[in-house]
Amino acid sequence: MIIKTYVVKNVNEAYPMIFADLGKEAFILNTKPIKTGGFLGLFRKKQVEVVAAADHFAEKPPRLELALEVGKPVNDTQNEVLKELSEVKGLISAIVKNEQKTIPTVVEKWVQRLRDQEVDEEVIQYVVKKVKLKQIQNLSAKEIEQCFLAIIEQLFEEGKAKDTESGSFLITLVGPTGVGKTTTIAKLAAARVFQQRQKVGLLTTDTYRIAAVEQLKTYAGILNIPLEVVSNPNDLQKSMEALKDCHMIFMDSAGRNYLEEEYIEEINQYLRYDAPQENYLVLSMTTRWRDMRKIVEQMKSVPIDKLILTKWDETSCYGVALNMVYHYPYPLTYVSLGQGVPQDIMQTDPLFLAKKILGVDENEAGSGTPIKTII
Template sequence: MKLKKYTASTMVEAMAKVREDFGDDAVILSSNVTKTNGFLGLFRKRSVEVVASYDKTNIERPYESQVRSVQPVVEPESVEHMQREMREIKQLLKDIQQVDHSFEKFPDELLPILNMLQLQGLEGKYITEIGNLVFNRMKQDKIDFTKEQQMELIRTWFSDRLYDIPFGGITYQKKFINVLGPTGVGKTTTIAKIAARALLEEKKKVGFITTDTYRIAAIEQLRTYANLLQAPVEIAYNEEDFRTAIEKLKDLDLIFIDTAGRNYKEAKFVNDLSKLIDFSLDMETFLVLSTTSKEQDMDTIIRQFTNFPIEKFIFTKTDETDSVGSIINLILKYDIGVSYYTDGQEVPEDLTEASLEKMVDLLLAGDSRA
């Protein structure tokens, strides 16, 4: 890995030097604002120090470097990985056995829909509740319900369970739209989609603040979207920068805050975020999760953010999975609704404002794919 320290009068100048040497794949390891000693302690100048890295060797000879680095720990990691997978398989088998056992009392006419809900990843206890509702109505009315009638009763169950949970996009009543979430879930693209809708459909003046200063490529991605929308972008490396950015953009209608993508299973990164963002502002905060992630992993992330004022979830990549039952499970578990879900990379097209009906449609669409 190649490390280099840069000193410049401004952060913009320092980042330009990093980009010139390492390109957009550089990783910023640290940044610091210092003041040089002036004459007799006077006329001190502000300067910025940035430490950047670029693992050129690993890119040019990835196989050799990866094998060399992994060899000392292959056996411990393999054992731990296998044990973890065995635990997950055992739990999965346990869940399936419990659900399948509950299916025995239901007539054959119900099994296709119940099996579909199971394949979608809906929690077993909810499937049993749905099965009981439909089966009891069948016995009460003494008829064999058609598939369409069964689906209508299932929708009734979801409407009753989700009735008090809020759904829908940004309210346009608060100035700051703060978007949180782990790395790789598509936060920046999602922010661009929401901002584009606000600008094009609601004629709002929008701007961006990014605190994702870990990767230069992330900053450039947001700048690309902002240029298309002719919207300003401010970069916040620390709390002072964040306050300065707010002051610069104060005349705008909406300010979208793109936070760093980190492994938020680690409490350290969550704490860092709480220090950087001023959550006391007139702000709506959303947590972005990818539907391609395991439900257990999403659940861990949500629990890490329980002390944050999360308004609603945003679920991405619904087009990349055939199992969206985890969305419903998490909504019911935390009583937190959904503002949007995304099903592609096009800006702003592949963004749907969520509603109770649309979320149920998304789940039951598995029946048409089966």
């Protein structure tokens, strides 16, 4: 390993010199402010001493006297740093090798399947550890499959809503634009009207998209139920009063870019109505896990009670559903399976979801688990 010390105006100034001398793999060991030059302690310049190191020479090895600086040998402190770095690197290497060993060969097929489904690595490691407890060396391939299936089913069982029969008067759906909130509200409202013979009201705050209002008006006309359009939070009280005779009101919120903080407070203003209410976060299965996580983290100030996942039929990658129930406390209540109203929505079925993620079915032909419909 080579260590070189630079005295520069700032750290950024040192980077080109470090890369030229030590190569692109070089790293900084230490920086500290110093004063140089001057006369009799006066007029000294403020500079930065940067100590850098590399495991190996650059493509064109620097001269030894340049690497160590003439007359400036490696001191005891630098030797100690090198020793600690070596120990840390050895520890990291051991951890990586050990982590690789934690995945037995007999389960590699299923681990790869979970990765292909974009299941989070932390979730995969959790599942693998649970499988290992079952002494897999004594199990057949089919039994190992059943172990994975049972563990993932249990995760969904723990993460599903225990009761979809809400006693709340106001149900609000929130979520980014394009996830299908309006269609989902129509499905939930239709189920209440046709199956439970309840009087339902619709309310929308999505005045940003004319098409959204018209779409909900069409559904309200078909279902023969009232609809109120609210243009700002101050009008909410008046609209709620107009729907006071309903058993339940479903409110459609504006779909906005919730990665931008100003929209979070905007949606919160509509969620402060003084009445028994539940707020459902609606997310699309077509959203990448990294983006979905950003949305959820950004919306932490929004009082979310339950989760709905839409567009299940528009993807072949289902891992984000498992990631959500593992990482977040929002009970998964419904899964939307298509555009049909009201039939293409189902209550959370842990076995169905687990089979879709693993790509297995009850029969050996693996024809795929049939879509379940109706809530």
